[in-house]
Amino acid sequence: MGADLTTSRRVSTALSTAGAVGGVVEVLGFLVPLWAAASLGASSTLVGVVVGVELVVSFLARAAAGRLADTRARNRVAALGAATLALGAAGYALSPDVPTAIVSAAVAGLGASLFRVPVRAMVAEGSADEPAVFARLTSSEATGTWVGYVVGLSALGLVGSRGVFALGAAAALACCAALLRLDHRRTVTERDPVASRALRRRLLPLLVLVAVVALVEGAVGLAVLLKLQGQGLGVDAIALTFLPGLVVWSLLPVPGRRLAARLGAPRTLALATAASTVASAALFLVDQPLAIGIAWVLACSAWALVEPVELELVTGSADGRVGEALGTYEAAALLGLSLIHISEPTRRQKTKKQIRREADISRVIKGRTEG
Numbered sequence: 001m002g003a004d005l006t007t008s009r010r011v012s013t014a015l016s017t018a019g020a021v022g023g024v025v026e027v028l029g030f031l032v033p034l035w036a037a038a039s040l041g042a043s044s045t046l047v048g049v050v051v052g053v054e055l056v057v058s059f060l061a062r063a064a065a066g067r068l069a070d071t072r073a074r075n076r077v078a079a080l081g082a083a084t085l086a087l088g089a090a091g092y093a094l095s096p097d098v099p100t101a102i103v104s105a106a107v108a109g110l111g112a113s114l115f116r117v118p119v120r121a122m123v124a125e126g127s128a129d130e131p132a133v134f135a136r137l138t139s140s141e142a143t144g145t146w147v148g149y150v151v152g153l154s155a156l157g158l159v160g161s162r163g164v165f166a167l168g169a170a171a172a173l174a175c176c177a178a179l180l181r182l183d184h185r186r187t188v189t190e191r192d193p194v195a196s197r198a199l200r201r202r203l204l205p206l207l208v209l210v211a212v213v214a215l216v217e218g219a220v221g222l223a224v225l226l227k228l229q230g231q232g233l234g235v236d237a238i239a240l241t242f243l244p245g246l247v248v249w250s251l252l253p254v255p256g257r258r259l260a261a262r263l264g265a266p267r268t269l270a271l272a273t274a275a276s277t278v279a280s281a282a283l284f285l286v287d288q289p290l291a292i293g294i295a296w297v298l299a300c301s302a303w304a305l306v307e308p309v310e311l312e313l314v315t316g317s318a319d320g321r322v323g324e325a326l327g328t329y330e331a332a333a334l335l336g337l338s339l340i341h342i343s344e345p346t347r348r349q350k351t352k353k354q355i356r357r358e359a360d361i362s363r364v365i366k367g368r369t370e371g
Helices: 004-038 044-071 072-093 098-124 131-179 193-230 235-251 254-265 265-285 291-316 320-342 346-351 352-363
Strands: none
Touching: 004 098, 004 131, 044 072, 044 098, 044 320, 044 346, 072 098, 072 131, 072 346, 098 131, 098 291, 098 320, 098 346, 131 254, 131 291, 193 235, 193 265, 193 291, 193 320, 235 254, 235 291, 235 320, 254 265, 265 291, 291 320
16 A cells, blocks of 8 residues: 555656646747847857757757666656756856857756656556556646746746746756655666667657657647747737647546547547648648637647557557656657757748847736846
8 A cells, every 4th residue: 555655646746747847848948049039149040059959968868868767766867857957947047148058958958858758757657557647647748838838928027038947947946856755766677788679679660650740749830830920929929829729738638548548549549640630731721810729729639649649658568668668759759849940040040030029029028128
């Protein structure tokens, strides 16, 4: 009974901190490029460097984070990740110039990986007793995203971007403290190159799907952002267009898991892929904000079905190497997303005036200027 309570507490803490830290990461990803251009005077190329450094470091760190999750106390590794992310966010808050912001981006990227992989491995500890635990994880992360946007953008007009970064650092440190209060259960998995290669071979078909889904998510999100920017909407109006889809993303995973249990993983993935394709096509075709919002909700509904199934398949194929499997899965997803950001400098060059205008709008929300 004691062991069950300990596992339940670990899973509950992992779920709550995954949502909170996920919200911090999303808000940083949204604000940092705008802030770098508006406050630091970064060129479009340098803004792309800031974003790219964070992605590259995060990608490279995911495999190492997976190995640590299989050989060290997962809550301690996740706590280290949360503290490192807090350091990166504080670096943004204090950055006087672009080089310091680039260093902060590298630190934040490292922290995000060191947190994300082991905390998901902690959630997987409860999968034997609760099949829907990955649906709860997806729901928690999506909730953290939209709550983070609401809190972050509301605070933006009061404390400015640097204040929001400081709030993100404080939230990450609170999650670090919560993780360190858990039992330091150490997972011991011997390093075995043969087993690792076999694991990657088993996961390869799914990893290709994961990368493609991430690529589609990134492309659709970017297309929506560009369309809304082209219509002259400010940061707050753009966020409100995204918000309903994110709320649906937070509500649908658990009931969607029941549907997936009835249909099976292959049919669920096929259904979600079809819905995502229709939504993506609509997002590229429609121009009105209301129509964009409806299509975005459909796309988020599809993705809410996909991720829990992917996580169940990955951990089910891990053969005791859950951290390594999740690290490989996360790297594949980030690779797909990174392909979108390869074109980011070009996009920023084309929309630099829009970005600067939106940054100006964000600085004067509620009549306050950015510090």
